[in-house]
Structures are given as C-alpha cells and as structure tokens.
Amino acid sequence: MFLSRIKGKALKLADGIELVDFGFALPYTWVLVSGPKCKALGVAMTLPEEVQRYRNPISEPSIDAFIEKADSLNVIERTLGLAAINAVSQYHIDLNNARWVDVLELLHENTEKVxxxxxxxxxxxxxxxxxxxVFVFERNARLWDRETFSDALEYHLLPEMDAVIASASCLVNGTINMLIDRARKAELFILTGPTGQLLPEFLRGTRVTHLAAMKVVDMERALLxxxxxxxxxxxDGNRKYVVEVP
Incomplete structure (x- = not known):
C-alpha cells in the first residue's frame, strides 16, 4: 500500500512532537500536534460511506500509534494515520518555495484531456x-451529476489523460496506486485538497508531480x-499553496 512507504519516514520525523488533540469527525478527521517550534494541524477527508462498525484498539493515543495504523485495511485507522502524518508534515514543511496559487495555474496550454x-x-x-x-470520476454515487463518470471507468480512461488532478482522499480510500499506474501518459499528476498536506519529499519517485493543499494560518479559526x-x-483558516514534488 502507498502509505506503507510513507509511514516509516513520518515516524522518524515525529520524534519530539507530541499529540495535543484529535478527532475522527466530519468533514475532516484532524490531529493537532506540538513541538519545540510550533503547533501544527493535519487533516484527512473522512469517507463515511466506507466506515463500518468498529472498535479502535488504541488505548493510549499518540502520534506514533496513529501513524503505525496509516496502512491499515480499516478506513478509520487509515484516516487517523494519514491525519497524523499530515500533522507531522505540516510541522516540518518549508513553504519558502511554494506557490500561493490555485491548482489551475499548473496546467499547460497544450494540455487537452484532464x-x-x-x-x-x-x-x-x-x-x-x-x-x-474534462473527465470527472467519482466513487460516491450521491455526488454524481450528468457529467460524472463512475470511478470504475478510471482503469479504462486514465491512460488517455494528459493531466490528472486527484482529490488527495485517494490516499484514504487506497486507490492512488492504481491511479498512478494507469495515468502513465499524464505529464502532471496533482494531489489536491486539505488531505494533501504531505511533505513533498515523501512522494519522491512516485510520479506525483505536485501537491496543492492548504496551510493553516489561523489555528483557532480552523479548529473551530x-x-x-x-x-x-x-x-477560512487556511491558505492554498502548491509545491512541486522533487
């Protein structure tokens, strides 16, 4: 699983960072951490349609305990794990080279199919x-409209695409490996949304080209x-940014 390779790197960077608070909630699961430098907030999209009856075995919540579960087959454990990885990432991320632009600015004029x-x-x-x-794919049938394809067609249509803009919730539902593998023609593969708060170096060598996420600039407002x-x-407590994956 994609998150298996990331969690080991995140665990190394979690040293010295403490868990302050967390919540498995809608619309985002969130983890708040603190270290010598600052506090940082990480989130992951909660996918209620994939949640089953569940009792979490973690009796003493911690950053390490959450991250260890990031590649779990259980979506609740996986969501909390990714939110914890994002919190550690946001603690360490250097946005000096970030572009404070919308994801649209990344697309080339000669791009045709997105x-x-x-x-x-x-x-x-x-x-x-x-x-x-534009080809829009969606797994949740409640979010379909007349111009939306089922995600079952991703396997067949992604090889034709020049660019892919993927909600970073594909990290949560475990489809990112397939997306990357099928979209081999795409010159741009962008993970977008708050769930994409990862350190860009975590994705080196994966064919993901950019992360278009959000940086918390007003902690109290974002938490509320x-x-x-x-x-x-x-x-409203965040600012959009785009970083290139090295």
Missing amino acids: ALIGNMPPLAEALRERGFN GLKLGSFKGFE
Whole structure:
C-alpha cells in the first residue's frame, strides 16, 4: 500500500512532537500536534460511506500509534494515520518555495484531456471554461451529476489523460496506486485538497508531480471549523499553496 512507504519516514520525523488533540469527525478527521517550534494541524477527508462498525484498539493515543495504523485495511485507522502524518508534515514543511496559487495555474496550454478524480464542481467548471476536455470520476454515487463518470471507468480512461488532478482522499480510500499506474501518459499528476498536506519529499519517485493543499494560518479559526463540522469554517483558516514534488 502507498502509505506503507510513507509511514516509516513520518515516524522518524515525529520524534519530539507530541499529540495535543484529535478527532475522527466530519468533514475532516484532524490531529493537532506540538513541538519545540510550533503547533501544527493535519487533516484527512473522512469517507463515511466506507466506515463500518468498529472498535479502535488504541488505548493510549499518540502520534506514533496513529501513524503505525496509516496502512491499515480499516478506513478509520487509515484516516487517523494519514491525519497524523499530515500533522507531522505540516510541522516540518518549508513553504519558502511554494506557490500561493490555485491548482489551475499548473496546467499547460497544450494540455487537452484532464481527469478529475473526485467530483469537484467549481474546479470542473473552471477547467471547462478554459477549454480543457474534462473527465470527472467519482466513487460516491450521491455526488454524481450528468457529467460524472463512475470511478470504475478510471482503469479504462486514465491512460488517455494528459493531466490528472486527484482529490488527495485517494490516499484514504487506497486507490492512488492504481491511479498512478494507469495515468502513465499524464505529464502532471496533482494531489489536491486539505488531505494533501504531505511533505513533498515523501512522494519522491512516485510520479506525483505536485501537491496543492492548504496551510493553516489561523489555528483557532480552523479548529473551530473542524469541531463544528464545517468545510468553509475550516478552510477560512487556511491558505492554498502548491509545491512541486522533487
């Protein structure tokens, strides 16, 4: 599993960082950590349609305990693990070379076919307005519209794509390996959304080219949004950034 190779690197960087608070919640599962430098907040999209009845075996929550479960077959453990990895990543990340732009700015003029993994209507509309041929794939049938393909068609259509913009929730549902493998023609493979808060060096050699995520700039506002279950409340405390994977 993709997260298996990441969790070992994250565990090494977690030394000296303490767990402050956490929540398995909607819309995002979150983990708050603190170290000598600062506090940092990591999130991962919660996928309620994949949650089953479950009793978490962790009796003493910690950063290490969560990260160790990041490649679990259980989606709750995996979501908490990824949120913890993102918290460690945000603690260490250097954004001096980040671009504070929208993901749209990464696409080339000669790009024709663009795959969106996850139905993101505002982004799909913006891409179509710029003349791109957009293919939107979505696993959750409740989020389909008339221009949405089932994710079952990703296997067949991704080899035709020039660029892929994937919701980083593909890390949570375990489909990222297949996406990367099938999208071999794509010159750009971008993980987008708050779940993509990883350190870019974690993805070196994976064919992921960019991370388009969010940096918390107002901790209190972001945390309040998370505790209230608000997409906008959380995202109002953040600023979008794009980093290239080395």
